[in-house]
Amino acid sequence: MKWEVVIGLEVHTQLNTVSKIFSGSSTAFGAAPNTQASAVELALPGVLPVMNKAAVDKAIRLGLALGSTINKKNVFARKNYFYPDLPKGYQISQMDLPIVEHGSLTIQVGDAEKVVNLTRAHLEEDAGKSIHEGLEGLSGVTGIDLNRAGTPLLEIVSEPEMRSAEEAVAYAKALHTLVTWLGICDGNMQEGSFRVDANVSVRPLGQAEFGTRCEIKNLNSFRFLEAAINYEVHRQIELIEDGGRVVQETRLYDPDKGETRSMRSKEDAHDYRYFPDPDLLPIVIAQAQIDAVREQMPELPGQMKARFVDSFGVSAYDASLLTSSLALAQYFEAVATATGQGKLAANWINGELAASLNRDGLDIAQSPVSAERLAGLVTRVADNTLSNKLAKQVFEAMWGSELSADAIIERDGLKQVSDVGAIEKMVEEAIAANPKAVEEFRAGKEKALNALAGQVMKASKGKANPAQVQEILKQKLGAA
Amino acid sequence: MSLTHQDVARIARLARIAVTDEEIAATGAQLNNIFGLIEKMQAVNTDGIEPMAHPQDVSLRLRDDVVTETDRREAFQAVAPQVAAGLFLVPKVIE
Amino acid sequence: MINATLKELSAALAAKSVSSVELAGQYLDRIAALNPALNAFITVDAGKTLAEAAAADAARAAGQAGLLTGVPLAVKDIFCQQGWKTSCGSKMLDNFIAPYDAHVIERVRAAGLVTIGRTNMDEFAMGSANENSYYGAVKNPWDLAAIPGGSSGGSAAAVAARLAPAALGTDTGGSIRQPASHCGITGIKPTYGVVSRYGMVAFASSLDQGGPMAQTAEDCALLLNTMAGFDGRDSTSLERPTEDYTRELNNSLAGLKVGLPKEYFAAGLSADVARVVDAAVAELKKLGAEVVEVSLPNTELSIPAYYVIAPAEASSNLSRYDGVRYGHRAAQYKDLADMYEKSRAEGFGSEVKRRILVGTYVLSHGYYDAYYLKAQKVRRLIADDFKRAFEQCDVILGPVAPTAAFNIGEKSNDPVEMYLSDIYTLSVNLAGLPGMSVPAGFAANGRPIGLQIIGNYFSEAKMLNVAHQFQQVTDWHRQAPAL
Numbered sequence A: 001m002k003w004e005v006v007i008g009l010e011v012h013t014q015l016n017t018v019s020k021i022f023s024g025s026s027t028a029f030g031a032a033p034n035t036q037a038s039a040v041e042l043a044l045p046g047v048l049p050v051m052n053k054a055a056v057d058k059a060i061r062l063g064l065a066l067g068s069t070i071n072k073k074n075v076f077a078r079k080n081y082f083y084p085d086l087p088k089g090y091q092i093s094q095m096d097l098p099i100v101e102h103g104s105l106t107i108q109v110g111d112a113e114k115v116v117n118l119t120r121a122h123l124e125e126d127a128g129k130s131i132h133e134g135l136e137g138l139s140g141v142t143g144i145d146l147n148r149a150g151t152p153l154l155e156i157v158s159e160p161e162m163r164s165a166e167e168a169v170a171y172a173k174a175l176h177t178l179v180t181w182l183g184i185c186d187g188n189m190q191e192g193s194f195r196v197d198a199n200v201s202v203r204p205l206g207q208a209e210f211g212t213r214c215e216i217k218n219l220n221s222f223r224f225l226e227a228a229i230n231y232e233v234h235r236q237i238e239l240i241e242d243g244g245r246v247v248q249e250t251r252l253y254d255p256d257k258g259e260t261r262s263m264r265s266k267e268d269a270h271d272y273r274y275f276p277d278p279d280l281l282p283i284v285i286a287q288a289q290i291d292a293v294r295e296q297m298p299e300l301p302g303q304m305k306a307r308f309v310d311s312f313g314v315s316a317y318d319a320s321l322l323t324s325s326l327a328l329a330q331y332f333e334a335v336a337t338a339t340g341q342g343k344l345a346a347n348w349i350n351g352e353l354a355a356s357l358n359r360d361g362l363d364i365a366q367s368p369v370s371a372e373r374l375a376g377l378v379t380r381v382a383d384n385t386l387s388n389k390l391a392k393q394v395f396e397a398m399w400g401s402e403l404s405a406d407a408i409i410e411r412d413g414l415k416q417v418s419d420v421g422a423i424e425k426m427v428e429e430a431i432a433a434n435p436k437a438v439e440e441f442r443a444g445k446e447k448a449l450n451a452l453a454g455q456v457m458k459a460s461k462g463k464a465n466p467a468q469v470q471e472i473l474k475q476k477l478g479a480a
Numbered sequence B: 001m002s003l004t005h006q007d008v009a010r011i012a013r014l015a016r017i018a019v020t021d022e023e024i025a026a027t028g029a030q031l032n033n034i035f036g037l038i039e040k041m042q043a044v045n046t047d048g049i050e051p052m053a054h055p056q057d058v059s060l061r062l063r064d065d066v067v068t069e070t071d072r073r074e075a076f077q078a079v080a081p082q083v084a085a086g087l088f089l090v091p092k093v094i095e
Numbered sequence C: 001m002i003n004a005t006l007k008e009l010s011a012a013l014a015a016k017s018v019s020s021v022e023l024a025g026q027y028l029d030r031i032a033a034l035n036p037a038l039n040a041f042i043t044v045d046a047g048k049t050l051a052e053a054a055a056a057d058a059a060r061a062a063g064q065a066g067l068l069t070g071v072p073l074a075v076k077d078i079f080c081q082q083g084w085k086t087s088c089g090s091k092m093l094d095n096f097i098a099p100y101d102a103h104v105i106e107r108v109r110a111a112g113l114v115t116i117g118r119t120n121m122d123e124f125a126m127g128s129a130n131e132n133s134y135y136g137a138v139k140n141p142w143d144l145a146a147i148p149g150g151s152s153g154g155s156a157a158a159v160a161a162r163l164a165p166a167a168l169g170t171d172t173g174g175s176i177r178q179p180a181s182h183c184g185i186t187g188i189k190p191t192y193g194v195v196s197r198y199g200m201v202a203f204a205s206s207l208d209q210g211g212p213m214a215q216t217a218e219d220c221a222l223l224l225n226t227m228a229g230f231d232g233r234d235s236t237s238l239e240r241p242t243e244d245y246t247r248e249l250n251n252s253l254a255g256l257k258v259g260l261p262k263e264y265f266a267a268g269l270s271a272d273v274a275r276v277v278d279a280a281v282a283e284l285k286k287l288g289a290e291v292v293e294v295s296l297p298n299t300e301l302s303i304p305a306y307y308v309i310a311p312a313e314a315s316s317n318l319s320r321y322d323g324v325r326y327g328h329r330a331a332q333y334k335d336l337a338d339m340y341e342k343s344r345a346e347g348f349g350s351e352v353k354r355r356i357l358v359g360t361y362v363l364s365h366g367y368y369d370a371y372y373l374k375a376q377k378v379r380r381l382i383a384d385d386f387k388r389a390f391e392q393c394d395v396i397l398g399p400v401a402p403t404a405a406f407n408i409g410e411k412s413n414d415p416v417e418m419y420l421s422d423i424y425t426l427s428v429n430l431a432g433l434p435g436m437s438v439p440a441g442f443a444a445n446g447r448p449i450g451l452q453i454i455g456n457y458f459s460e461a462k463m464l465n466v467a468h469q470f471q472q473v474t475d476w477h478r479q480a481p482a483l
Helices: A053-065 A165-181 A222-241 A287-295 A301-312 A316-322 A326-339 A342-360 A371-382 A388-399 A405-412 A420-433 A435-442 A447-459 A466-479 B005-014 B021-043 B073-077 C006-014 C020-038 C046-061 C103-110 C153-160 C177-183 C217-227 C271-286 C299-320 C336-347 C350-363 C369-389 C415-420 C426-431 C460-473
Strands: A003-014 A076-080 A090-094 A104-109 A112-125 A129-131 A141-145 A152-158 A194-204 A214-219 A249-254 A259-262 B087-091 C041-043 C072-076 C114-119 C166-170 C186-189 C210-214 C257-261 C290-294 C395-399 C435-442 C448-455
Touching: A003 A165, A003 A222, A053 A112, A053 A152, A053 A165, A053 A287, A076 C299, A104 A165, A112 A165, A165 A194, A165 A222, A165 A301, A194 A222, A214 A222, A222 A249, A222 A259, A301 A316, A301 A326, A301 A342, A316 A326, A316 A342, A326 A342, A326 A371, A342 A371, A342 A388, A371 A388, A371 A405, A388 A405, A420 A447, A420 A466, A435 A447, A435 A466, A447 A466, B005 B021, B005 C350, B021 C299, B021 C350, B021 C369, B021 C415, B087 C336, C006 C020, C006 C217, C020 C046, C020 C072, C020 C114, C041 C153, C046 C114, C072 C103, C072 C153, C103 C217, C114 C153, C153 C166, C153 C177, C153 C210, C166 C217, C177 C186, C177 C435, C177 C448, C186 C217, C186 C460, C210 C217, C217 C435, C217 C460, C257 C271, C271 C290, C271 C395, C271 C435, C271 C448, C271 C460, C299 C350, C299 C369, C299 C415, C299 C426, C350 C369, C369 C426, C395 C460, C435 C460, C448 C460
Parallel strands: A214 A249, C072 C114, C072 C166, C257 C290, C257 C395
Antiparallel strands: A003 A152, A003 A194, A076 A090, A090 A112, A104 A112, A112 A152, A129 A141, A141 B087, A194 A214, A249 A259, C041 C114, C166 C210, C186 C210, C186 C435, C395 C448, C435 C448
């Protein structure tokens, strides 16, 4: 039987506010346990939540970027369940009236674009952390650190519209790009700032109803997301084909084993007893607040991508790579504008620069070669001062130094030789030294010309302008 | 309506309150009396009535995003049942 | 001195005829003598009290005394007060020393009031008889066989027995007004949002409101001036201009329109209470008030609506008591779930558990619309009743409770019977209106009976005016039990 995979993602993005969603505690990562847990996070008797305006503005920002509806009246509800890292015994979240509904995100899957619709995005508070391992001298206990508790989250829920792990990853990456681009989330997946849960089900191709889904948690990298979905799809298909039935449950991805397994702590059939939080009144958003957020919005990735194609003549594919982060897009725009060489700049950034950053595990913001210095190099390629080969040599030298392209060219004498007289002399020497090749060329063997050109390049230590060498060679051989 | 033994056991479990069978029997009878009182509300027609969640019809005040709290771990953990290395301790949680 | 009002004590302290330390000592002595029989206090700490009193005297000597500096105050054990055990009447919090001050505590501390002790109460403020305290029942100073009312029963008994000149209370469904009525003192529950809930241990968040309890309306006004005010840490605290609640005390009542809801004088009201309320209304007429009949047709529905909404909110508010970060933890448990279930089963008393179970049930899957949502709609009907009634009158008068205080143990095995006695107080909380109880007479058996005054939103000054004028021509509020 042919199976169709159905995936919807729930992404918990930590909003990068300096203080928590309902208190003035710091949200900074990495503090000593429970030193950033105030009376509110500890849920001491009598404490009350007070909402952070920045979290509302950041949610509006995402909503505007996705073309969503911003619900001008939205309401906090309590989601009641007991867990030691949830101090109040309920999570303040949004249920019936979330701040953001609908909207869509366009993703690039290979050469094709696909539009994924959003269900909603709602504000809620993060839980604390349960520490099960590495508690020195203690066994049989779990430690609770509430520093993370109360960090503002925007949970972004997609429609179940993805049909492969590849699409799910493309969606997650596009969303990751967007939230960091908008400056509402630092995107740090290792620190848990961007956490993905995947709802996965399978159904016979052509069947209208969805199959029973499983929710997979603990997907803290795009690689794990892909691996977990593929594992889960395989597991479900095998289960059904063996006559079994998928049970709706929450599963945990184990990256060491590459498997998903049922979560024991979630075995209880949940009855969250949602009701509007009486400690918080409805959030009412004025049009002026939305307008103020809109005014601060940066150009969006999609808009910038289209502009790069139109203004700089780069391909759609290159443009989508260049707009994978705001920093990269700004880098490109700086190089392209300084040199007037959009396509060449794109080739260098997506090629040599990307490869070098990747090799050294660096981010574009940490690039040893600034946009200004790369523009200097691109200019020398454009004006034929450097051959591609020499340019790569110069680029490597720039990677390990602070010098400009021109300074390296000067220092290492790498300037391309374009002086006709000098090239003619080398060509004549090559012709004289290789009578056999000359013979072959004249007998109609075109390839022999390349061997002669190679000799000239070798004699010039690679600095001769290759196009000029070809031209002069043909001239001399034709004239002879 | 009437709450069964199973209903009482289920809500006690949801509320994380240990109950013995005898307690369930006694509590169940009292809860059924209370629900007898509550059921009187069902007779009234509330079609089209907007639910009232708050006494005052006002919207939420939003605070500025500034850090105002300082570390008070020592004072807060002075009243905690079990702590070590700054962590609150509970019996091992299996995920 | 022990029968003095706040106003009189304030004058005596200002005249230096008594020091705050001396005054605190007198009340502490009286507490030591009478509290064993009354059980009005959970915590008395003479060292702390005298230190506060000494600080008040020092402030006075430095010329920094305010109107209430150095005046003793009893605090309901529901307000978090740094350094004091804040048990809320529960075993769950028997070991909880609050690490911070409630907003109300900050305000009374700033005003220089001296904490005379922490008063007994129904556990987590759930009760109408003060029999649900982990620390035992409170006795009514007028008759030790009688309940003092609840949940602020300790505060009411303390003021009635002159163990304190005034006290802080809270009112979720009548918990200031009903014990004030049963103990023959004056108490006011302000409009929801006037007094910050920050630091007040939550029972039902959309209903809870703190307020003053004292001998006179004037004292309540003075104390409310201290307690009320905007607090950014409570999202339901209202931003309003500061009010002086004493400003209308001396206004004439001529032309005042007094509404009598016919539903408050129907079957179920005892003859004693009916007689006392009628007499009080007659007294107000003499002062120039005009009486109009009004109707609050949904009054009876306040019981089911309240006993859905309050337990639902409570079931969630009390989930934080899990034995993880503070509070009671069972000694023996086999795993986390067992620890939760045992700690909560041991830490909570039976009424609290009952309400948690009711609340859990009405919010659970499949029942929300039939109970919680329905109750919120009924709540709107009840609030609308008052809206219409206040188009015809300035204040509403009626009974606080159907009878004078009943006997300890009389209704403790029948929750429904107990809930029905809250009929006249619940709707005020559901609507978020201010309500007060003023001493108005005695039952045939000698137990006090209060008159309830219900005002429109933010009409506390008007209500206090009515009560104060009533107290100018009556002396029910100056009578004290023989102890």
